Amino acid sequence: MSAWSSEKGEGGRGERPRVVITGMGSVNACTVGGTEAVAAALARGRPAIAPVRAFATDGCRSHLAAEVEASMLSGLLNRETDRRLSRVCQLAVAACRLAAADARISGGPELGIVVGSEFGDLRSTEEFFSAFLRRGSAALSPLIFPNTVMNTMASAAAIALDARAASVTINQATIAGDLAVVRATALVAEGYATTMLAGGVDELSPPLYRHLAALGALSPMQGEGAEGCRPYAPDHNGPVLGEGATFVVLEELESARARGATLHAEVTRGVWGNIPTAPHTAQPFRVDVHSPVRRFLAELAPGLPTCCYGSGNGDPRVDDWEVALLQRELPEAFGRAGSRPPRSLAPQFGQHGGLGVLRVVAAALDAARERRPVLVHGIARGGCRTSLWIEPPP
Amino acid sequence: MTRVVISGLGVVSPYGAGTKAFWEGIAAGTCAIRPITLIDTEGFRCRIAAEVPAEAVAAFDSSPRRSRADRMALAAAREAIADAHLSAEDRAGAALLVAAVGGGMLEGEAWYWEEARMGRPSPRIRALRSILPASHAETVGHRLGLGGPKETIIMACASGAAAIALGADLIRSGVVPLAVVGGVDALTRICFMGFNALKLLDTEPCRPFDRDRRGMSIGEAAAFLVLEDSERCRARGGPMYGEFLGAGMTTDAHHVTAPHPEGEGMIRAMTAALNAAGVPAGDIGYVNAHGTGTPQNDRVEASALRRVFREGGVLVSSTKSMVGHTMAAAGTIEAIATLLALQHSLIPPTANLRQLDPDVPFDCVPGVARPTPVEVGLSNSFGFGGQNVSLVFRKG
Amino acid sequence: MTQQDVLEKLKDILVVRLRFSPQRAAEVTLETTLPKTVEGSLGLDSLDILELLLGIEEEFKLVIDEREDLTAEFFSLDSLSRYVLSKAGQK
Numbered sequence: 001m002s003a004w005s006s007e008k009g010e011g012g013r014g015e016r017p018r019v020v021i022t023g024m025g026s027v028n029a030c031t032v033g034g035t036e037a038v039a040a041a042l043a044r045g046r047p048a049i050a051p052v053r054a055f056a057t058d059g060c061r062s063h064l065a066a067e068v069e070a071s072m073l074s075g076l077l078n079r080e081t082d083r084r085l086s087r088v089c090q091l092a093v094a095a096c097r098l099a100a101a102d103a104r105i106s107g108g109p110e111l112g113i114v115v116g117s118e119f120g121d122l123r124s125t126e127e128f129f130s131a132f133l134r135r136g137s138a139a140l141s142p143l144i145f146p147n148t149v150m151n152t153m154a155s156a157a158a159i160a161l162d163a164r165a166a167s168v169t170i171n172q173a174t175i176a177g178d179l180a181v182v183r184a185t186a187l188v189a190e191g192y193a194t195t196m197l198a199g200g201v202d203e204l205s206p207p208l209y210r211h212l213a214a215l216g217a218l219s220p221m222q223g224e225g226a227e228g229c230r231p232y233a234p235d236h237n238g239p240v241l242g243e244g245a246t247f248v249v250l251e252e253l254e255s256a257r258a259r260g261a262t263l264h265a266e267v268t269r270g271v272w273g274n275i276p277t278a279p280h281t282a283q284p285f286r287v288d289v290h291s292p293v294r295r296f297l298a299e300l301a302p303g304l305p306t307c308c309y310g311s312g313n314g315d316p317r318v319d320d321w322e323v324a325l326l327q328r329e330l331p332e333a334f335g336r337a338g339s340r341p342p343r344s345l346a347p348q349f350g351q352h353g354g355l356g357v358l359r360v361v362a363a364a365l366d367a368a369r370e371r372r373p374v375l376v377h378g379i380a381r382g383g384c385r386t387s388l389w390i391e392p393p394p
Numbered sequence: 395m396t397r398v399v400i401s402g403l404g405v406v407s408p409y410g411a412g413t414k415a416f417w418e419g420i421a422a423g424t425c426a427i428r429p430i431t432l433i434d435t436e437g438f439r440c441r442i443a444a445e446v447p448a449e450a451v452a453a454f455d456s457s458p459r460r461s462r463a464d465r466m467a468l469a470a471a472r473e474a475i476a477d478a479h480l481s482a483e484d485r486a487g488a489a490l491l492v493a494a495v496g497g498g499m500l501e502g503e504a505w506y507w508e509e510a511r512m513g514r515p516s517p518r519i520r521a522l523r524s525i526l527p528a529s530h531a532e533t534v535g536h537r538l539g540l541g542g543p544k545e546t547i548i549m550a551c552a553s554g555a556a557a558i559a560l561g562a563d564l565i566r567s568g569v570v571p572l573a574v575v576g577g578v579d580a581l582t583r584i585c586f587m588g589f590n591a592l593k594l595l596d597t598e599p600c601r602p603f604d605r606d607r608r609g610m611s612i613g614e615a616a617a618f619l620v621l622e623d624s625e626r627c628r629a630r631g632g633p634m635y636g637e638f639l640g641a642g643m644t645t646d647a648h649h650v651t652a653p654h655p656e657g658e659g660m661i662r663a664m665t666a667a668l669n670a671a672g673v674p675a676g677d678i679g680y681v682n683a684h685g686t687g688t689p690q691n692d693r694v695e696a697s698a699l700r701r702v703f704r705e706g707g708v709l710v711s712s713t714k715s716m717v718g719h720t721m722a723a724a725g726t727i728e729a730i731a732t733l734l735a736l737q738h739s740l741i742p743p744t745a746n747l748r749q750l751d752p753d754v755p756f757d758c759v760p761g762v763a764r765p766t767p768v769e770v771g772l773s774n775s776f777g778f779g780g781q782n783v784s785l786v787f788r789k790g
Numbered sequence: 791m792t793q794q795d796v797l798e799k800l801k802d803i804l805v806v807r808l809r810f811s812p813q814r815a816a817e818v819t820l821e822t823t824l825p826k827t828v829e830g831s832l833g834l835d836s837l838d839i840l841e842l843l844l845g846i847e848e849e850f851k852l853v854i855d856e857r858e859d860l861t862a863e864f865f866s867l868d869s870l871s872r873y874v875l876s877k878a879g880q881k
Contacts, residue, residue, distance in 0.1 A: 080833060083809050084650075107647070109662060119526070120548075125584065129503070132587060133510045137437050138848040141807060143841040145588035146650045146779060149495050150527060150548040155779045158647040164659065166643035167781060168556065169548040171494070171528040179545070183560075190563050192643055215523070271569075274544045276486070279532035280523060290487035290541055292569055382532045384544055593840065593856050651837055 023103025242350015
């Protein structure tokens with residue numbers, strides 16, 4: 001049995017709706033905008049990682065990040081309707097609005113949203129607590145409290161965009177964005193909505209940055225080597241955080257065609273699975289024979305794909321694991337002498353929940369331009385694994 | 395089309411460890427909402443909740459290094475897996491969908507408090523790792539050998555119901571033959587303080603649908619189901635608690651905390667669930683309501699129920715009247731209540747219901763469980779800020 | 791404490807707790823209306839009103855029973871500041 005696909009009659013279900021990408025929107029450290037802006041940023045490839053400006057990193061082992069400038073974000077917000085939004089919600093709402101405008105869609109009962117995030121709104125949680133600790137229970141803020149639940153970004157975006165079909169939030173390290181696109185594609189295929197905003201979002205906040213650095217989760221892990229994001233390189237020594245929100249608009253093909261939407265690419269396969277390993281580790285103790293991802297990759301014709309985006313972000317465990325998996329399962333493409341590793345966008349945008357969707361966006365643009373399919377692969381510590389097969393638009 | 399049945403149940407509830415304790419508690423109409431012992435409640439107006447007894451939290455794993463929520467999740471998931479008689483091979487291919495909201499925040503708070511008081515990073519920083527909602531799926535998947543796709547779903551109070559709907563989809567679409575799905579939330583200071591700040595809590599145990607209701611009560615629990623391809627379950631002679639027929643998932647997109655005043659999203663969720671299930675509203679014999687006991691939710695939910703089922707057209711009761719609002723576990727534990735109600739032909743009551751609100755035109759089964767054979771039931775979970783999930787189940 | 795004093799503190803609460811910009815808060819006067827149902831008001835909904843009420847409790851050390859119907863009191867900054875003064879005077 002395999003994961004859903006757009007092929008007719010798969011799994012005895014008859015024809016499942018085909019799912020296409022009809023727009024995109026992103027607020028990230030490099031750029032803000034829809035298809036044009038993101039395509040230009042990807043083409044330029046200029047890394048946005050730099051010393052952190054928004055807060056002090058003294059006493060931390062790490063000092064770099066890819067930050068979204070306040071001025072980039074403020075121009076996208078409406079002071080009246082967006083007054084109460086926390087910063088991570090602002091990022092999500094802004095990106096969703098850009099995506100909706102890019103795709104020329106409006107809200108209603110057929111528009112849903114899926115948001116992937118690694119950390120959610122920890123900043124609001126900290127604000128909520130610190131008010132209490134400093135000033136007692138009279139200082140507790142009912143306005144902040146709803147933000148302490150991780151679906152706050154999806155709720156805010158649903159209200160802003162009038163998205164009244166299902167709204168789902170997924171928490172996952174490293175590949176939250178990839179997983180959001182897989183899940184949203186399945187929801188469209190299952191008929192929960194004709195259109196889905198699928199995206200990922202995370203923000204940098206001082207306590208989060210400091211604590212991750214103290215936990216040794218950021219470059220330079222183990223305190224060795226120069227700080228920086230060098231995925232798959234021999235001297236890789238940890239991820240560098242980024243922030244931002246990126247959303248794609250996923251739509252049922254027939255409905256997209258009927259309204260004359262721009263078809264950027266098709267998501268013909270979206271699968272995810274799990275490789276058994278202890279939490280936060282990358283040491284599988286059993287081959288994932290059952291994994292839909294493994295089965296899907298085994299079905300790919302030998303020699304394909306020549307282009308693959310990967311979730312390797314400089315964390316040696318994640319990088320090495322991903323390379324080993326792809327060498328094992330796509331030996332033609334990755335196992336031969338001189339094979340190149342997957343392409344990582346982490347050096348440009350930093351590791352955050354939106355990064356996986358930026359990979360999907362990049363794959364979609366490549367697929368459309370070069371008229372060939374592109375694989376978006378993802379693996380995280382703890383074993384969550386995704387694969388998306390992005391093809392040129394029909 | 396692939397049919398999905400429920401072949402295992404596992405619960406850690408304010409009544410203790412085990413599905414049996416849970417069913418016996420709600421069937422007896424016992425209210426488990428009591429003065430809080432886990433956290434300091436000095437200075438807060440509401441000081442009660444439905445807590446899980448200590449021995450139930452440790453039913454599977456007593457390690458103090460694991461968060462309370464992780465331990466509860468492990469105990470409930472383990473029971474469900476054992477109940478379904480899943481082999482190691484079964485588990486290796488089973489999906490795992492965990493609904494979570496608070497995550498390991500109880501321990502995270504303690505660490506944060508300490509750091510704030512000490513003015514420097516606490517040695518307990520490791521608690522950070524298990525703060526996030528995804529930690530339960532990581533822990534449960536690893537300890538119980540669940541090797542299929544893992545997903546952590548956060549959808550406020552509807553999370554536990556969404557996990558069931560999304561898990562069933564994986565089976566129907568042929569991705570996996572089995573899915574362990576459920577939700578967990580442990581009591582946290584943030585939840586307690588936040589709902590106090592929003593003034594949504596009753597200082598007495600909640601009274602859903604009561605004319606004089608004044609708010610909700612917080613609870614904590616972990617609840618898991620094993621969902622399975624019905625042919626496969628039949629072939630192996632597995633237990634059969636009932637069949638999942640369909641789900642509706644909608645969003646109000648109205649306000650961050652208040653529901654749409656006419657219950658527009660609730661109506662659509664119930665209608666979509668009935669359509670997905672291929673069941674007319676008249677065939678539903680019992681609705682397990684979201685029924686938090688807040689003036690607003692119950693009024694809007696009753697109005698939505700009236701639109702979908704004619705007045706008095708169905709028995710309604712709220713499990714939250716007994717175990718409180720168990721947050722991410724609510725959707726799952728209440729689905730289990732619904733399944734067991736169908737199985738036992740016994741509708742659990744709405745506890746603390748003394749005087750029905752005249753705006754609620756339904757028999758809400760006050761105080762005492764009602765023996766009634768019901769073939770098809772519906773369970774509602776209408777999350778904070780308008781995330782709505784309705785599930786339809788058929789008797790096994 | 792005068793009504794003007796109360797108004798200044800209410801403006802602070804609008805900024806700190808309700809996230810209005812300092813510029814917007816500086817523009818409000820006693821005549822400014824509050825609830826979103828009133829045209830030309832500050833556009834406060836039920837969550838804002840609750841936050842404002844708690845901010846008032848904290849700032850002025852009052853205890854307000856939110857089950858009381860305070861619609862009239864929360865109509866404008868004039869009515870609200872008079873209400874605060876009268877509650878503070880009762881302490």
